[in-house]
Amino acid sequence: MNPKFNQELLPLIVAIVLFIQIPSYSCQNDSQYQTCSQPFQCGSLREIGYPFWGGNRPVSCGYPGFQINCQSNIPLLNISSTFYRVLNVDNTTRTLRIAREDLWDTICPTLFFNTTLNFSLFDFSSAANDQNITLYYGCGTNQLPPGTPVPFQFSCNVNGVNTLNFYTTAEASGQGNGVTCSSNIYVPVNRRAARDLTNLETASANLLQDALRSGFTIQWSANNDNCNGCARSGGLCGYNEGTTAFACYCTDRVHEFTCDDSRPGNENNSNLGRNIGLPIGGAVLAGVGLGWLIFYCRQRRKQRLAAQSAQAASKEISTEASSKPLSTPPSTQFAKSIPSYPSSNSDLGRDSTYYGVQVFSYAELEEATDNFSTSRELGDGGFGAVYYGVLPDGRVVAVKRLYENNFKRVEQFMNEVGILTRLRHQNLVTLYGCTSKRSRELLLVYEYVPNGTVADHLHGKRANSGLLSWAVRLNIAIETAEALAYLHKSDIIHRDVKTNNILLDNDFHVKVADFGLSRLFPNDVTHVSTAPQGTPGYVDPEYYQCYQLTEKSDVYSFGVVLIELISSLQAVDTNRHRHDINLANMAINKIQNHTLHELVDSSLGFETNSIVRRMATLVAELAFRCLQQERDMRPSMEEVLEALRGIQNEDLNAHKVEIVDILVDEDTEPLKGGVTPPSPDSVSTEKWASGSAPNSSG
Structure with missing residues (x-):
């Protein structure tokens, strides 16, 4: 072999040798692996590891x-x-035992709020032996007969005033009925402790x-x-701050899923497989290198013979070149015979569909939103930010970008797509499409x-x-009720009804949005058991208490929402004021x-x-009925819609709208008599109270 030939082969040979040696170089311990192999401790908790830091x-x-x-x-x-004290960590079941820090040293907190979680990361354990207790604060006994005891009382001195407070449990849920309180909160506790x-x-404040x-x-x-997959392969679980994705730290380097670069769920991942695979891989690479070397030598030999033949026939070819046209070059014919393949790294094509809607590529939406510029951001919620965008076809769109591409987000993503594609209503936002669930985001x-x-x-x-006059607000209430009634007829519970999820077009017509938490509701059941999710201030208290989701939760x-439309609060x-932090409680107190x-x-x-x-009073009464603690006391959404239409048309008797007596005359003086909401048995027969019937003076 001549020197020139050796020089051309030298880079190829060196590359093959280095490639074979890579496994020996990658056996050095990765520094991130060393860092994450050291757990930390705090108080009684020992050996705290992933996902805690x-x-x-x-x-x-x-x-x-x-x-x-x-x-x-x-x-x-x-x-x-909200800060919670961590009492115990069980890595086997991936459960935590926690207690509210604001209630650790006192039963009289500064702020009154229900126990809620970030449900993308945590959920109440269905296997746990826990139940809710309800704590009532700032209660009055003016509606009870004199001398009637209120059980399970405890004292709280707030701003120098010692108010009446008490608690109830599931076993004592009927205790304290008829007592009006300014605030109440739900707190899960151990079932045995609640039973005591x-x-x-024996009940006491200490207990x-x-x-x-x-x-x-x-x-x-x-x-x-x-x-799970990372741990089985001998790695340590972690988080890549650069890509905001999961990371598997191994002794050689950082891997995407497992130390042998396989997808999680492969039960054959093991150190033994890696130790066997590396030598075999090296032998295969050596064989491939040798094959390329032989092929290269043969090709060089053919090129030299072809060159010699070309030189021998050059004179003959040149004499005929002037009289004959050139034929199609062989290279061109060869190129035509090569089949074309779609790019392997592209997302699903523009014509692809998912649940029947268009699938967009990430790059297309990135361009439409100017690389998700902050100047294009329309809003930011608990599940993702929304951006203004313009598609290549000229459509103006809102692009919702879900935070973190983890299992929970994919589940919510598929849930929202699946629900919206089966719905068609003028007061529901229209879904144009989405990215593939395997997309970058x-x-x-x-x-x-x-x-x-x-x-x-x-x-x-x-x-x-x-711009929100009373007429506009009432129309917003009606169109929102129409959308929710349609959802309930379609066996869907929205589960996150709030004014932030009610969009308005330029004519102030309603578009209800955000179905990430919605649930399909089976036809043959009365409720769905699920951990409470939603936005504080809007969540059904009985849903919190019993973990039972129904249409009445919406x-x-x-x-x-009705109270917000009335009050703008x-x-x-x-x-x-501490008694008025929760608008629902505040409204009930004002009405009562x-x-x-x-x-x-x-x-x-x-x-x-x-x-x-007159109309605002009727809407307030309707809201009062919707806000009843017991769901059986609340009307259905269809009944709510019928009542609102009756208020708008002022044809109240025809629609059988019931009202609690709130006003007596034009000066809004209170009526005498009870304001306790009607029982389910009396609702069907109760008519307008004579003192609250509409009249010319309002």
């Missing part, structure tokens, strides 16, 4: 949302802006405190399937609704526009105390316009 353990060794704050040897976990609280002879400290069990979800493409949300116009950035949330506002005029937005003309006063 904190102290000297970086987030790359854990997962966002699982930071343990070790304060005075007390492990605290922040979930949905039902004994009047209640012990029950709250017993805590409750939750399950976590942090790329569980990926972590999960994106949903909706019609663009240009006029913001109802929340924007009531108490947000558009609140000072003055009715309760819609009742809160937020559903939850910690700047209000005959002070509705203090609740209604003064800009609506409630004090000066008799028609507005």
Whole structure:
């Protein structure tokens, strides 16, 4: 072999040798593996590992949302802006035992809020032996006969006032009926501790405190399937901050899923397989290199023979070149015979469909939103941000970008796509399409609704526009009710009804949006058992208490929306008086105390316009019925819609709208008599009270 030939082969030979040696180089320990192999401890918790992080353990060794704050040897976990004390960690079942930190040392918290979780990461454990107890604060006994005892009382000194407070459990749910309280909260506790609280002879504030400290069990979800595969392959689970994705730290380097680069779920992943596979892979590479060497030598020999033949016939060819046209080059014919293949790294094509809607590529939506520019951001919710975009075909769209591409997000993504593609209603937002569930990010493409949300116009950035007159607000209520009634007829529960999810077009027509939490409702059951999800201030209290989701859960949330439309106040506002933080509680108290005029937005003309006063009063009564603690006391959404249409048409008797007596005359003086909502038996027969019947003076 000549020197020139050896020089041309030298790079190929060196590359083959280096490639074969790669396995020996990659046996060095990776520094990230060393870092994450060191667990940390706090107080009584030992050997805290993935997905938890904190102290000297970086987030790359854990997962966002699982930071343990070790304060005075007390492990605290922040979930949905609330600190919980971690009592126990079980890595086998992936469960935590936690207790609310604000109720650890006192049963009289500063703020009153229900126990809620970030359900993309945590869920209440169905296997746990826990149940809710209800704590009532700031209660009055003015509706009870003199001397009637209220069981299970405890004291709270708030702002120098010692108020009446009590608690109930599932076993004592009937206790305290008829008592009006300014606030109540639900807290899960150990079932045995809750049972001990039902004994009047032994119940005490100390026993209640012990029950709250017993805590409750939750399950976590942090790329569980990926972590299982990584651990089986000998790796350590972690989080790649650069790509915001799961990472498997191995002794050689960081891998995407497992140390042998296979997808999670492959039961054959093992160190033995890797140790056998590396030598075999090296032998195969050596064989491939030798084959290329032989092929290269033969090709070089053919080229030299061809060159010699060309030189011998060059004169003959040149004499005929001037008289004969050139034929099609062989290279061109060869190129025509090569089949073309689609790009393997492209997303699903533009003509592809998923659940019957168009599938967009990530690059297409990235271009439509100007690389998801912050200047294009329309809103930011608990599940993702929404961006303004323009598609190549000119359609203006809203692109919802779901946070984190994990199992929970894929589940919510598929749920929303599956539900929206089966629905067609003028008051529901239209889904144009989505990305593939295997895309780089999960994106949903909706019609663009240009006029913001109802929340924007009531108490947000558009609140000072003055465009929401009473007539517009009532129409918003009716169209929202129409959308929800349609959903319920389609066996779907929205589960996140709120003014932030009610969009408005330029003519103030409603488009109900955000179906990530919605649930299909089987026809043959009365409820679905599921852990409470939704937005604080809108969630059905009986849903919290019993974990039973029904259509009446949407009715309760819609009742809160009605009160927002009347008052222009937020559903939850910690700047209000402690008794009025929760708008639903505030509204019930105002209505029961005959002070509705203090609740209604003064800009609506409630004090000066008799028609507005009469209609707002009727809507408030309807909201009062929707907000009943027991779901059987609430009307159906179809009944709510019928009542609202009756109020709008002022044909109230024809629609059989019932009302609790709130006003007596034009000056909004309270009526005498009870305001307790009618029982289910009396609702069907009750007619207008004579003192509240509509009249010319309102």
